[in-house]
Amino acid sequence: MENNTTHSDKKRHMRMGIKVKSIAAISCLTMALAFSLMWMSIYHGSQSVREELLRRGSISATNLAYNATYATLIGDTTTIADLLGGIMAEKEVIYARVVEPNGGVLAERYRNELERHSMSGEGGRSCADDDTTTTRVSPVAFAEGEVHFQAPIYIRQPVNDGLEAEVGLYDIAAEAGPVSSTYRHVIGYAQIGMTQQYMEETISQMRSSMTWITILAVLIAVLATSAVVRMAIRPIRALVFATGRVAAGDYDCKVDEGRNDEIGDLADSFNKMTADLKDTRAALVEKDLLEAAYVELKEAQQQLVQAGKMAAIGQLAAGVAHEINNPLAGIMGYAQLTNEQLRLRSETGIRPDELPKFRNYIENMEKQSQRCKQIVQNLLRFARASSKEESERVNVNEIVVETLSFISHQMAAMQIEVETHLAADSPMINGHPGKLQQVFTNILINCIQAIKGIGTITITSEVLAGRVMVTIADTGEGIPEEHLEKIFEPFFTTKEIGQGTGLGLSVTYGLVRDMGGEVAVESKVDHGTTFTLTFPVPRENDAVSPEETDTQSLETGSSVHPQEGISS
Amino acid sequence: MSTQRRTTADQQRPQALILVVDDETMLRELIAQALNEFQVSTAGDGCEAVALLQDQDFDLIITDLMMPRGDGFFVLRAVRDLKRSSDVIVLTGYASAENEKLCRDLGCTDIMSKPFEVTQLRAQVNRCLQSHQHA
Numbered sequence: 001m002e003n004n005t006t007h008s009d010k011k012r013h014m015r016m017g018i019k020v021k022s023i024a025a026i027s028c029l030t031m032a033l034a035f036s037l038m039w040m041s042i043y044h045g046s047q048s049v050r051e052e053l054l055r056r057g058s059i060s061a062t063n064l065a066y067n068a069t070y071a072t073l074i075g076d077t078t079t080i081a082d083l084l085g086g087i088m089a090e091k092e093v094i095y096a097r098v099v100e101p102n103g104g105v106l107a108e109r110y111r112n113e114l115e116r117h118s119m120s121g122e123g124g125r126s127c128a129d130d131d132t133t134t135t136r137v138s139p140v141a142f143a144e145g146e147v148h149f150q151a152p153i154y155i156r157q158p159v160n161d162g163l164e165a166e167v168g169l170y171d172i173a174a175e176a177g178p179v180s181s182t183y184r185h186v187i188g189y190a191q192i193g194m195t196q197q198y199m200e201e202t203i204s205q206m207r208s209s210m211t212w213i214t215i216l217a218v219l220i221a222v223l224a225t226s227a228v229v230r231m232a233i234r235p236i237r238a239l240v241f242a243t244g245r246v247a248a249g250d251y252d253c254k255v256d257e258g259r260n261d262e263i264g265d266l267a268d269s270f271n272k273m274t275a276d277l278k279d280t281r282a283a284l285v286e287k288d289l290l291e292a293a294y295v296e297l298k299e300a301q302q303q304l305v306q307a308g309k310m311a312a313i314g315q316l317a318a319g320v321a322h323e324i325n326n327p328l329a330g331i332m333g334y335a336q337l338t339n340e341q342l343r344l345r346s347e348t349g350i351r352p353d354e355l356p357k358f359r360n361y362i363e364n365m366e367k368q369s370q371r372c373k374q375i376v377q378n379l380l381r382f383a384r385a386s387s388k389e390e391s392e393r394v395n396v397n398e399i400v401v402e403t404l405s406f407i408s409h410q411m412a413a414m415q416i417e418v419e420t421h422l423a424a425d426s427p428m429i430n431g432h433p434g435k436l437q438q439v440f441t442n443i444l445i446n447c448i449q450a451i452k453g454i455g456t457i458t459i460t461s462e463v464l465a466g467r468v469m470v471t472i473a474d475t476g477e478g479i480p481e482e483h484l485e486k487i488f489e490p491f492f493t494t495k496e497i498g499q500g501t502g503l504g505l506s507v508t509y510g511l512v513r514d515m516g517g518e519v520a521v522e523s524k525v526d527h528g529t530t531f532t533l534t535f536p537v538p539r540e541n542d543a544v545s546p547e548e549t550d551t552q553s554l555e556t557g558s559s560v561h562p563q564e565g566i567s568s
Numbered sequence: 569m570s571t572q573r574r575t576t577a578d579q580q581r582p583q584a585l586i587l588v589v590d591d592e593t594m595l596r597e598l599i600a601q602a603l604n605e606f607q608v609s610t611a612g613d614g615c616e617a618v619a620l621l622q623d624q625d626f627d628l629i630i631t632d633l634m635m636p637r638g639d640g641f642f643v644l645r646a647v648r649d650l651k652r653s654s655d656v657i658v659l660t661g662y663a664s665a666e667n668e669k670l671c672r673d674l675g676c677t678d679i680m681s682k683p684f685e686v687t688q689l690r691a692q693v694n695r696c697l698q699s700h701q702h703a
Binding site: 318321322323324325326328329330331332333334336337340364367368409410412413414415 | 591592594595597598599601602634635636637639661662664681682683684685686687
């Protein structure tokens with residue numbers, strides 16, 4: 001038992017419960033989802049931040065080019081410088097300048113001198129090399145986190161008209177019109193450099209806040225999942241616990257079935273199942289008990305029969321000893337007398353007048369020997385009959401006479417007279433001679449004990465309506481009515497402790513029932529008791545079976561039938 | 569030898585009176601034959617025996633135990649109640665321990681079982697008669 005518990009504990013400890021499994025699964029799922037969402041938003045966010053920077057840079061360069069058109073045309077560097085100052089207000093702008101098509105710088109502004117030094121040459125050159133007639137705005141280069149923009153400053157001139165200049169502002173509006181009529185005359189370039197530093201900062205800020213949000217979301221998801229799972233698992237746990245209790249034998253264990261869902265249904269079913277199990281178990285236990293009791297009863301009955309047999313045998317032994325010792329005493333005594341007297345006459349010889357005496361001695365010896373032989377034969381027949389198990393055709397009269405032969409002397413010794421009125425047509429029944437003998441012995445012993453002083457026992461046998469009826473009536477003290485219905489119960493006795501087993505009549509009842517017969521008793525206090533035994537007469541060609549009886553009762557008057565099942 | 573003993577007995581007392589009680593005629597006759605040196609009366613049951621006892625005092629009574637119409641106990645009680653000095657030998661084919669005890673309580677001198685040796689019975693009878701005379 002203990003090993004089992006530790007084993008299952010270990011198992012429980014080692015295994016992953018539904019809770020852990022579902023939390024792990026949902027956490028993984030949430031994390032994957034959140035991180036892919038995070039990656040997507042960071043990617044798109046940085047993408048849009050970068051596009052915004054490029055857009056702003058190109059707009060700023062275009063604006064500068066547009067605004068500085070006139071000042072470039074007339075070479076007003078002061079105005080250009082002012083315009084550049086306005087552009088430098090943007091914190092991302094690291095430099096702004098306006099250059100002539102040949103590369104000469106008209107005006108420029110730098111965020112700091114260090115940058116001016118490192119960038120001036122390159123920026124100028126690149127601008128000069130660039131063909132700008134078709135591209136209005138283009139990032140020049142991405143170097144070390146910087147973006148460079150260049151917008152051409154130009155004027156529009158009609159193809160035919162010579163030097164009529166047009167301001168770009170109007171030009172932009174006229175761009176929708178036919179282009180072929182004008183051509184662009186580039187007079188300079190507006191160049192702006194912008195740093196990506198701020199963009200990177202924004203992106204990294206965005207990334208870190210997204211990370212935190214993701215972690216928070218995952219945490220919340222895990223917590224929510226565990227709460228939900230715990231809630232979902234609680235009734236299942238209760239069920240598991242209850243199942244364990246039931247398995248351990250506690251059939252009164254119930255699960256709360258208050259929930260109005262599938263788990264509530266499950267709990268309901270479980271409770272019903274447990275109740276059924278309890279009933280079944282109880283029925284099983286009851287069946288086991290009943291079976292054990294039945295076996296016990298069966299054994300007890302066998303013991304009763306055996307005890308009854310032993311009691312009858314004890315009674316018989318006393319009778320037999322008495323019966324056989326008398327003739328033996330005669331044989332021994334006469335033999336010794338004969339021997340003695342013959343020795344006395346060894347010299348004188350026997351006188352003729354003494355011969356009748358000796359003959360008488362020897363006749364006595366012979367007669368007593370015959371008696372002994374008869375007794376031993378009876379005894380052997382009884383023993384044979386007792387050891388026989390199968391039923392056979394039995395002459396009831398013969399058994400009555402045989403039984404009486406064993407106890408008649410005893411009855412005579414106790415001043416009890418026996419009268420027999422036996423049916424002339426020798427009634428045969430299906431029965432067992434030994435059992436029948438025990439039945440008659442038990443009843444007769446009861447009668448003998450009921451007679452205090454002088455009395456008579458009358459035994460009658462007759463054939464009536466297809467049944468053999470044997471009545472054994474005594475003139476004894478009778479049985480009070482309250483005892484009458486109990487006398488066939490095992491261990492019921494009115495005798496003092498040690499005087500009677502209380503088994504005789506219950507065994508008798510069982511034996512009679514075994515032979516398909518019935519036994520009834522009538523009694524009247526101070527007048528006597530009558531036992532009535534009825535046995536079915538087998539039809540001529542019937543197989544020997546004691547079972548088939550027609551249950552027609554022949555007894556009349558206040559007879560008592562023992563309840564069935566008491567001792568049979 | 570037997571003659572000699574008879575003479576000795578005759579010298580001691582002319583004729584000892586013995587009552588034999590048994591429902592078995594054959595046994596009554598046997599005992600009477602075996603004890604023919606004494607004056608033996610017989611009775612077939614307890615009642616007959618008690619009838620004889622009322623008229624006569626016996627030196628010794630030999631009685632069976634189980635008899636119809638007055639058993640051995642009945643005889644023993646009668647001897648006691650009639651205040652007879654008779655010795656009583658109970659001769660029985662079968663006696664339970666309880667019955668033996670009851671016999672001794674009722675004052676029987678000895679219990680002998682059937683079948684018995686004739687010589688043993690005689691010896692017992694003589695022993696009883698001698699002690700009876702001395703008493």
